[in-house]
Every structure is written in structure tokens, then in C-alpha cells.
Amino acid sequence: MLPKLRDGLRALAERIRSAVVLKDSLLEEILRDLRKTLLEADVAPDLVEQLLERLRKQVRTKPPPGVGKKEQVIKALYDELVNLLGGEVEIELRPKRVLLVGLFGSGKTTLAAKLARFYQKRNLSVGLVCCDVTREAAYDQLKQLANQVSVAFYGERESRDSASIARNAMEKLRNKDVLIFDSSGRNALDSEMITEIKRLHALIRPDETILVIPADLGQAAREQASAFAKALPITHVAVTKLDATAKGGGALAACAATGAKIAFITTGEKPDDLELYSPKHFVARLLGFPDLETLLAKLKETRAPELAEKALKEEEFTLEDFIDQFQELRKAGGIAKLLDMLGLGIKLPVEVLELQEEKLKRWKYALDSMTEEERKNPEVINASRIRRIAKGSGVSEAEIREMLSAYRQVKRMLKMLKPGKLRMVRGLGDLFKLLRPK
Template sequence: MLEKLSASLRKGLERITRLALVDKGAVESLIRDIQRSLLAADVNVKLVHELSDRIRKKAFEKLPSGLSRKEYLIKLVYEELTNILGKEPAEVELKAQKILLVGLFGSGKTTSTIKLAKFYQKRGLKPCVICADTFRPAAFEQLQQLANKVGVPFYGDKNEKDAAAVVKAGLETMKKYDVIIIDSAGRDALDNTLVREIKSIDKAMQPDDTILVIPADIGQEAQRQAEEFNKALGITSVMVTKLDATGRAGGALTACNVTNAKIKFITVGEKPDDLQIYDPKRFVSRLIGFGDLQSLLEKAKEVTDEKSAEKLATGRFDMNDFIAQIGSVQKVGSFGQIMDMMGMSGAKLPAGALNVQEEKMKKWTHIVKSMTKKERAEPEIITTSRIKRIAKGSGTTEADVRELLKSYKQTKKMTKKLSPKRLEKLAKRGGFGALLKKFGAG
């Protein structure tokens, strides 16, 4: 199932968004996460290694302006995934055309014929379907019944064994329809009889588009199939079916990109509406579970600002960094972390208490804004009379100001006690939030 690939890719990326510092180690572990996800989805090993190398090579390139290292890295992963999944989408033209579906036994040709007809019908065209499968006895009835169900005109001839003859008669009968979709017979393998048969259909109809139908459950084996069909018959597009029913879809989708024929459609279920245009970018966006790249980047931006996390790692931070870090944790909505920062565990809090914590964050932000630049850099210099003034200026109480100062002081003290290595580690994990959590400061 795609959900599995999706969940594991997402986990790796989300781990990156939570990091405050992105270093070589972080990139390597992200690459390992991605490798694991892709290999489990049957993506070709060589392809996975190439992708890893590209990410590794580009990870520390000069940053494009306006992007942080973390955002850049997420964008890089997104682009590299899109790259192996086909880059640009194939063009789907909404015009009169003749389409031939080919593929092995059970790949999904007949059901896809109906799905395609429905697709064009919904977009205002007049499609019809023709059964050119004279090999399997029940093929005629199957397509006829499905066509009736969705209200698409059908042509077939139960008594004619020559597929090309059926096609010729069918095209003549169905002249007034603009999108003509022809379903052909499958075989166990692409043998000579199948090649000959499809070639004769091809000659009789001269399709605008010959779509190879490949079931996703064959995984990376799709490459060989696509190459074989392409060599023997010259396919112009690919449709990958049954994406909903297998864990190997990643392999099938990436493998199809070796031929010039692009994946044009995918099917994600058995119903007539379960057909989609294949767009690698949108596919990757959905796969990694973020609406689009933009929201992914925003998410990366929200979490801990890298500079202040870096300062935390060296123990040299001021009130601005302190608030920036707390603010970023708050934005992500990690209430548990905030509550831990306040020295409370979630279990002890009554409902509604979350708002109180949020209130406190707001207060703290106001308090810091009421400090002078110098005070923010060196809160130690704040005197009792200044506490009074700051409380007044920020619309809070003296107790609020004292609480913030105490929290800051404690954090500072803790950072001094820790070895630089441990500090760095903590900073990387989640900045101040993690640090405060660890020591239960409040």
C-alpha cells in the first residue's frame, strides 16, 4: 500500500523539520530513512543509491537566498523524489482521439477502458469503447456490462475471431464518437501471437495513443515489461494500475521512466472513477503528506530558528534567542513540550489549562518586547525598579516578569553544567524545548 511508503518517507522528513541544526550526521540519517522507505517499496537499488548520492552531494551546496539549510534540504529531497518518479507530467489532451490499451493478462485493461471513457465523458467529450479482445470468451460481456453501467456506447462482435476485423467494423459503426477507446486481449507474456495480434489492431485503427497497462504489483519488473512492449510495439504512454493494492507501487512508478513513454494515468481502485492523471510533483507532495512543497517549507521554517539553536549549543544565548526558541516550539503546537518546560506533565493538567500555558507564552513575548536591547542581551542587569517598569510596559505583573527571568536563568545555568557535546546534541534535537524538558525547568 502507498500509505506505507508515505508514512515512512514522512517520518524521515519530519525528523528533519524537528532538528534545530542540520549537519552531516542529520543528512546521512535522512538518506538512510529515505533508502529504507524506497527499498521497501521495491524501488531499484541502483536508483536508490544514485538518488542518495545526489542528495549527499547537494546537501551542503550554497543556499539559495531566503532558504535555511533545513528548508533547502527538504526541497532537495522533494525534487529528487520527483525526479525519479518522472519529473514532468505527460500531456493529457482533451480532443478527439483513438486510444489503444495493451498489456498482459489481468493488468487492468478492460476496467481501465471504462475508467478512461468516464474520464473523457466527464470532461465533455463523447467517448465510446470497442472490445477487441476476441481471445478470452467472457471479455465481450465484461466490457459490455461495464459500459452499460456508466452509460458509454459499446461495440463488439461475439462471432468474429479476428480482432483487426472487429476494430475495422467498430470504427465504422462508432464514427460519430470522438474519443474511441479500444480494449485488447492479454496473454501470460508478450509472445509472438500477442505481438502479431496487436500489430494487426494497430494497423487497422492507427491509434493516436497506445497505452501500456501495467499493474503496480509487479514492482520494478515494470521496467522490463515496458521495454519489451516498447521495442515490439512502440507504446506512447503508460498507465499504472492497482496502486491502492500493493506495497510495490514505488518500484513500478520509478521503473516505468526508462522508456520514452511516460506514465499518463494511474488507477487507485476498482470503481470507474478511480483513475487519475499522473503528475509526479503532485504525487510526491501527497506521498510525503504535505499539501504541497510550500507548506512543507513553512513547516520547516516554523520550527526552531537555526541561529539561536546554534547559540544554545555553545551556551551563549540571550533573551531574544530564548523567546525565539520557545516561540518556535509553541508554533508547532507541541503543547506537551511547553508543558514540560513549565514543569508540568500533561496528565496533571485539567482541560482548558492549555490556554493558560499559551497565555503565558504571550505574556513572556510581551515582556521581552518591553525590555531594552541591552536588557535582552544581558537580563542579569535588570533591577527591581526595572522589573516594575517592564511589567507595566508589557501589561503583565511583576511576578510574571520574575518568572520569566528565573526560567531564563535556570536554563543558562543548565547549559553551563553540560559538556559542549551534550549541549550540541540537545540543541540539534529540539532546541530549548528539549533542554528544558530534560531538566524540568519552570
């Protein structure tokens, strides 16, 4: 996520940590590089200069007793980045009506499905309502997404009256805890759109009105957020497509500058690729510090803690567990995302990080063609057994060897991550204790 901004900020943090002495000249160099990094992330120049001025004042003061100069500078950098990227938001888990608004291409419809999954995983029943009466494919897309995440759907394919659709939906889906209304978009926030969403808002009386802004808007998000705030009582902002642009930092900073409360960010195309936005956790990850809270929240939604416990007991970690582990971790965002949350520089083989659904499916076919002994103890699989498994599964011998190689490399990595050795990795010695089932 935001690799260019992340790499730039981590390089600055490393320069601070590795400096023998933090002279004023070095601090000015670091501030100049910080300016360049933020501007390249499309943060508005005035916001960058304000941040640098505040940071310059802080780093020129004497550190508090017991705090070194390096720690003072890194803490000041962290605090200013958190301030730049917005405040904390608490989302209430209760019955509610949610109205999504935004321009064409902002990602409202896919966000609706992601929000449905978010509330569904928190034991609230959800209904998705298609009030987008301008985009031809809106009805079919939202209906398909509702089926994909197994939630109720209401829409009227032929209707062009969004208020009537919303009224009927509230009657038909009155037994659902959370109703999420996807509204029409426009190429611009014109008078026609304002009139329609105001009418819809008055009818629905939503508990939350979420403005959906794509991250690739960069600093232009500031103007859009301000314009929508004048037309509607926006309660929260969701920034989408954060995984697909280098301008995400600029969009987050721009929204925060308007006073808008950013509640959610999306980091991929799948229904589970939604995160509650916390500037503190977000900045920690950008700087390479562990974000254990987000990591644990993700893992609790899967069987990963149970499988992690088995993985630590090397003799019990079978080939079947290995395949299951990847399937569960993919649900939590994938190995690369989890390592990023930990702030770790551990490098897994490319074939492990880039596992796609099709590859996992084929590996499963191979697994089904193995004997129980082979699944529990892959070390017995020799060339003749590989030929037999390939013939029985329709999976090539090369793919089976690739699977076995990835399994062995993950086992080697797990030796490094046993609790005793985790203590040497940025203070994360209790990670697996936290992950173990109670």
C-alpha cells in the first residue's frame, strides 16, 4: 500500500535511527527529503510547508529527560504525519441506515459490498439497496455483489425514481439491521445531482452519510470533499483504491484538511479488502512500525491463529496445513499485507507471495491425489511419487515440485519466527502468544 510514500518515509526513519549525531545540517537534509517525499505523494504544497514548519520547531527543542534526540525526532515525525492524515473515528456497531454518495468512478458500488461484509462479520444483518438510477450496469453489479457476500438486495431495474426505490426498500428490508444505499453518481457535482441526493437524504434520514473518494484524486480530493460537505451533512469519508495509486497520501491529507472524518480505506478489489482507518496505525505501518491491532483484527476473522499454533509445532505442520494457511491468510489480506502490518523486512519467495486462486486450486488437486502419509510427511515424496501424483491430479510435475519447495521454505521461515527468536525482531516476541486460541 502506497509503496513509494512508504519506502520514502521508512528511508527517512532509518537515516534518523542510524545517524551517529543528529546535527542541524542533517536535520535540514531530512526535512528537504521529507518535503520531496510528500510532494511526490501529491500532498498539497501548503499542507507540506505547514507540517515542515511545525516539525522544524519541534526538533530544535531540547529532548525531555530520558529521551534521546533520535527518539524525539522520530516521535515528532510520527505525530506530525498523524496530524496531517486526519483524526480517529469510531464506527458504532448498531442498526443503522447508511447512504453512499460520490462521483462516477469513485467505487461506491464495490464499497457498498465491502461495507456489507464488514457489518456481516460483526453479526449484523445487512441489506444492499440500488438507488443508482443513472448507470446502466448499477443494478446488475450491486445484485451480483450482494449474492457474492450473501446479503439481501433490493432494487428496481426499470425505475428511475431513486426516492421511490429507497422507500420500497425500507419496507421490504425492514427486518435487516443495516441498510446500505448506493446512490447515483455524476461526472461533476451539478445542481441535478445535488437535488437528487438531497431528496434521497431527506427520505432515508441516514445515520451515516459516507462520501466516497478515490485515492487517485490526490490533493484534488480537498475541493470535492468541501463541495459535498456544503450540499449534505457528510458524517464520514471512505477513500477507495488506495492500493492502485501513488496519490493516496495526498487524498488522505486533502480530506483531513477539510475536517472530514475518514472512516474507511479500501486496499484491494475483494470484499474483505476494507479497513477501518486509523491515522495512528496507518502512519506506524508507513514508518515500518508494527500495527498489531489491525493485524490481530484481520487474523481473528480467519482460522490463521489456529494454524499458526500448529505451524510452531514443526512436527505437526503438514502439507495440508500449509495449503489451508495460505487460503486463510489470503482472506486476511495476503502474506505481503500481513508482513507490512508487522513492519517486518522478511522476504518470502516470490512464488509464495504471488499465490493466485488458480495456483491454490491446482495445488489442492495435487493434495487430493496424495496418500495420507504424503500429506502428513511430504519428505517421503520422491520422483516416482511425484509422477504418480501428477498423473492422478492432472497437475504437472513442475507445479508439484514448486508446491513442495514453497512448503519447505515456509517451514524454514517459521523456525525464525518461533517465540524465542521473535524477540529479536522489533519487540514482537509475544505475537504468536496473542494469536494462539484461548
